[in-house]
Amino acid sequence: MEPLEIGRIEQELEKLLSDTAQALSKADQPVAVEEIRVKTLGRRGGLNQFFNLLGQGVLTAEEKGRLGQKLNAVKQKLEQAIQERQKKLDKTAGARASVSEDPTLPGILPQGGRLHPISQTILEILTIFQEIGFSVVEGFEGETEFHNFDALNIPPEHPSRTESFDTFYLAKERDAEPSRLLRSHTSPMQIRFMQGRQPPFRIVVPGRVFRPDAVDASHCFQFHQIEGLAVAPGLTFGDLKGVLTVWARGMFGSQTRLRFRPHYFPFTEPSAEVDLACIFCAGKGCRVCGQKGWLEILGCGTVHPAVFKAVGYPVGTIGFAFGMGVERIAMLKFGIEDIRLFFENDLRFLQQFP
Amino acid sequence: MKILFSWLKEFIEISLHPEALAERLTLSGAEVTGLTQADGDWVFELEITPNRPDLLSHLGMAREIAAILGRPFRPTKTARENVSLMNQPPPSFPVVIEDTQGCARYVGIVMERVRVGESPPEMARRLIRLGVRPVNNVVDVTNLCLLELGQPLHAFDLDRLEGRSIRVRTAGAKETLVTLDGVSRALPPDTLVIADAKRPVALAGIMGGRDTEISSKTKRIFLESACFHPDRIRRTVRLTKLSSDSSYRFERGVDLQMVPMAAVRAARWIQKVAGGKIEGGLINVGEPSPVRRRIPLRPKQAQSLLGMRIYPAQQRRYLERLGCRVTGTQQGYRVEPPSWRSDLKIPEDLYEELARLWGYDRCPTSLPPVPRQEISSRWQPVEDHWPVLQTQIRRLLVAAGAQEIMTYTLLSQEGLSRCRLAPSRRIANPLSREQECLRPSLLPGALEVAARNLHRKTAAHFQFFELGHLYEREKVSGEPSALPDRALPFEKRTLSVLAAGVPLPAWGGTPKGPSILYLKGIIQFLCERLRIGLPREEILGEKEIQKNDCPCSYLLAPAVQFRLDDQLLGWTGRVDPKVLSAHEIPEEIPLIYAELNLELIIKTPAVPLKVQPLAKVAPVLRDLAILVPAEILHEAILQAIQTAGRPLLKEATLFDFYQGPQVPPGEKSLAFRLEFSAGDRTLTEEEVAAAFRKILDSLGSRFNASIR
Incomplete structure (x- = not known):
């Protein structure tokens, strides 16, 4: 064995220290740190070789003392470095497990409520009309025969007046009580509004209406309507078409096409029924539109002179009116196949709406 | 309602394909809801609006199509036959309209030596295709006439009519009738009936009676063609819940002028298929023809209301196509609608006719301008809160x-x-x-x-x-029966x-x-x-x-x-x-x-918002946790804190409440967050301490509260 040079040993120890520090800085797993510990401080580790020298009798007492001190200092340094590294790794691992460092955990949703789909649809429809100058007014569900029928040019023997067909009447509690009913359309609000006001004006009237229809997938004894009425000198049938076309494009998209067909309503003349080019097949014909390519969505027309007469407006007054079913529009827009879903209020249905 | 393409073509030349025709009809107001092809023919399913009873027949539809397409229309020869029959003296068969309000016109024809039997196959086929069950040749002819001309007819077995007479009257109390469907019906008061000398034999305009129906033994028939008042028929339909193809048309109104023509057409047709002889001429009771109306039409006004530039001469041509007589000048026409268009009453009705013949789709589409209006002191916006x-x-x-x-x-x-x-x-x-x-x-x-x-x-x-x-x-008393808005x-x-x-x-x-x-x-x-x-x-x-x-x-x-x-x-x-x-x-x-x-x-009016200036100095916060007897209510404690804390205490909010093993039995613990402030001035520690102490003292003396 070559004579030991204490100076060289000290150099090697310095190297061990720096190598270990470098290895530790690269160790990013607790396992790797443990490996380093075994390699340096372990029974067969690097440092023990040097400790073994102390017992081999090759060193002078003075040398022994000097090396011993040195070895203990290195051992302490190594232990400290390894411990520090281990702590640091543990800290990172711990932090990763906590909430703030795992962005993949589910977000915590605020407890927000929702509007009923009918409310949402009504608001959407009204907003478009408000943008083109219509004001929103509302009436009540209970009505008189005058407002629901007579004033709207629906004479007493008209089929929609005869009780067993089309309108719910309130049971009288006293004989003297006037005949009252649940409105079968929102049109009576036309009369109430005009009775208190002079033209020009444009209004839209949302509200609940009632008809004695047996409940099935497409009928219900209650539903919602939106009525429109514009009265001003110089209005034309073309203006009515324009207002409804602008609405339909806002509601169903800018490519929407409408078709106006002559129809009959007692309170408008000329009257029209309006079809929407089927939004499911773009007018080609499908199951929803019954292969017709068109979906009936509303009725409209120029206000019948008899209606203006009933509210005391002068001869020659001009106006137009329209009425649409909210459930029908929502069903078309959202592909809902059963009207009962609106009144069942199953959360699985309601929570599909934003 | 169903219409056969082949039958339409007996009245009018149509070069359009049935599908194209269906589209035109829909866009002109007679909505075609179905179109099916069967045995080389086409069946149109139509939805006719209640104001257009004149379209409830093949003749009516053909007339309408002629107007829409601007094609000539060929009415049947019945008009000429009518004249010859009208000139003959009627047979001795008294018909009396007792209820003149319910029946405007009643026409009858007596036929003898009729041979009742099955209809020829082509007649039966036509009926089946249109959804009507063939019965016998006489009844089938009346049904075909209804489908062809829109006029409901009824044939009675004349030998079963007592007293050889007809009375159109109101049903008496407790009268009953067994209708063709075999149901015995108590007749509601005010029901319009056809009666013989003794009893009702038909529910006028709705259904005949079984006793007088045409059977294989029938030799002599009495053929009825009449015009009943729509309201009366509708009321009976509603009360009896019985309706028919006849009542459907009467409820909407029939063409008075068609009443005699249809009777003659049916009689001739019966002769063709069941033989027999028409006895004498037409029995004709009631108003001979309707009152003619003249509607003023100002072409300029029509143009401006519709927003369509239909020139006056074109307007006149459209109305004439529809069968109207138009007189006057381009500044103002007088329009006399044909007898079958009782729905045309006012200028606006004519505007719709012009618009639909011109085409709703050709009408320019525009947004109305915001109208200029004077804003006087009385003017108010439309507002519904x-x-x-x-x-x-x-x-x-x-x-x-x-x-x-x-x-x-x-x-x-x-x-x-x-x-x-x-x-x-x-x-x-x-x-x-x-x-x-x-x-x-x-x-x-x-x-x-x-x-x-x-x-x-x-x-x-x-x-x-x-x-x-x-x-x-x-509430029976005190409350008004109606408020102004409801x-x-x-x-x-x-x-x-x-x-x-x-x-x-x-x-x-x-x-x-x-x-x-x-x-x-x-x-x-x-x-x-x-x-x-x-x-x-x-x-x-x-x-x-x-x-x-x-x-x-x-x-x-x-x-x-x-x-x-x-x-x-x-x-x-x-x-x-x-x-x-x-x-x-x-x-x-x-x-x-x-x-x-x-x-x-x-x-309740909303309190108008007036924004408070923001305090420049942050408030001093103190927590107060107390033990009080369990029966003391929060409301009382809060009030006591607020009163005792004046004027420095601005806010006191409960943030914790506890009752349970941690506190002595019969007590509860409440913790409040107190907010002290003096506006723009910084509070001294002594001031806050004094205020806090005052609150504690007050709670102590009032509720025996202790600090926790």
Whole structure:
């Protein structure tokens, strides 16, 4: 064995220290740190070789003392470095497990409520009309025969007046009580509004209406309507078409096409029924539109002179009116196949709406 | 109504393909809802609006198509035959119209030696294709005439008519008739009947009687063609719930001029298929022809109202195509509609005719301008506060975490009793007992929805709200029968809120069931945001809830009642578990309900907002935790703190409440956060300490409270 040079040993120890520090800085797993510990401080580790020298009798007492001190200092340094590294790794691992460092955990949703789909649809429809100058007014569900029928040019023997067909009447509690009913359309609000006001004006009237229809997938004894009425000198049938076309494009998209067909309503003349080019097949014909390519969505027309007469407006007054079913529009827009879903209020249905 | 393409072509040349024709008809007002091809022919299914009874026949449709397409129209030869028959003296067969209001015209033809049998196959085929069951050659001819000309006809077995006479009269009391369908019917008063010398033999315009029907033994027939008043027929149809192809047309009105023509056409046709001899001429009673109307038409006005540039000469041509007689000049026409167009009465009716012949789709589409109007001192904007307010309320409840629901306005009486509610108002003609009562509260609907969602396990807990109209019991005296804005003074706009269930443990969730405090919080939130002031609260105990006239007897005591300026705003409380179990909701599920009278909120003006200047110095915060005897209410403690803390105490808020093993029995612990401030000045430590001490002293002396 070559004579030991204490100076060289000290150099090697310095190297061990720096190598270990470098290895530790690269160790990013607790396992790797443990490996380093075994390699340096372990029974067969690097440092023990040097400790073994102390017992081999090759060193002078003075040398022994000097090396011993040195070895203990290195051992302490190594232990400290390894411990520090281990702590640091543990800290990172711990932090990763906590909430703030795992962005993949589910977000915590605020407890927000929702509007009923009918409310949402009504608001959407009204907003478009408000943008083109219509004001929103509302009436009540209970009505008189005058407002629901007579004033709207629906004479007493008209089929929609005869009780067993089309309108719910309130049971009288006293004989003297006037005949009252649940409105079968929102049109009576036309009369109430005009009775208190002079033209020009444009209004839209949302509200609940009632008809004695047996409940099935497409009928219900209650539903919602939106009525429109514009009265001003110089209005034309073309203006009515324009207002409804602008609405339909806002509601169903800018490519929407409408078709106006002559129809009959007692309170408008000329009257029209309006079809929407089927939004499911773009007018080609499908199951929803019954292969017709068109979906009936509303009725409209120029206000019948008899209606203006009933509210005391002068001869020659001009106006137009329209009425649409909210459930029908929502069903078309959202592909809902059963009207009962609106009144069942199953959360699985309601929570599909934003 | 069904129309055969082949039959149309007997009246008019049509070069259009049936599909193209269907499209044209739909766009001109006669909506084609179905088109089917069968044995080389086409069947049109049409939906005719009630104002156009003239289209309820092949002749009528052909006439309409001729007008739409601008093609010549060839009426049948019946008109000429009519004349020859009219000139002959009628047979001796008295027909008397006793009810002249119910029957404008009555025409009859007597035929002898008729051989009743099966119809020729082509006739039977035509009927079947149009959905009519062939009966025998005589009846089939009357049915075919109805389909061809739109005029309902009826053939009686003349030998079964007693006294060889006909009377058109009102049914007498207790008269009955066995109709063709074999049903014996008690005739309602005011029913128009055809009677012989002794008894009713037909329900006028609706259905004949079985006793006088055409059978294989019939030799002599009496053929009826008449015009009955639509209202009378409609009323009888409604009362007897019996309708037919005939009544369908009479209810809408038939062409008076067609009455004799159809009779002659049918008689000639019967002769062709069943032989027989027409005895004498036409029996003709009643008004011979309708009063002609002249409608003024100003072409310029038509143009401007429609927004269509249809020139006056074109307008005239369109109207003439429709069979109108047009006189006058281009400045003003006088238009006489044909006998079959009784729906044309006023200029606007003519505008629609012009518009549909021109084509609705050709009308230029425009937005109306905002009209110029003088804004005088009397001018007011159109404003209805309610639509804005209700949207605001809806949005606030959504922000508070509630889901909006919409439930039925009509409920069953059982549904009301399950909620301990008495019916307020009923429907006179309900469809079923399920929809017999107008809702006096929004609770039954809300509970039904809650039960449904719990049963379907859609959620373990939920908050619902509904804005709806309810109907209170009408007060017999004192209340007006109608308010200016509504017909029913007892119709009230109302808000309900329902919270139920305990949330399942959830990510980021707070696992706590709702309590009465939860709904109180929502109501406070709502009132604060609407700026209508905080409502005053009153505790409803057992005694109040069990009172007879308590509107919320479905709640469990203690409940809370709210008042705004002494007026009852509403209430909230836990729903009685017995009411829950009546709805098959487990009793242990906490279910809190609140109902607020929106009429009061609408009437209460919002406090105008005046922004307070912001304090320049931050407030001093101190926590106060005290022990008080358990029976002392929070409200009293808070008031005492507020009073004792004046003027430096700005805010006192409860942040903790505890009652349990940690505190001595019979006591409870409350902790308040106190906020002291003196506006723009920094408070000294001594000032705060003094104020805090004053509060403590006050609580100590009043409630025997001790600091914790």
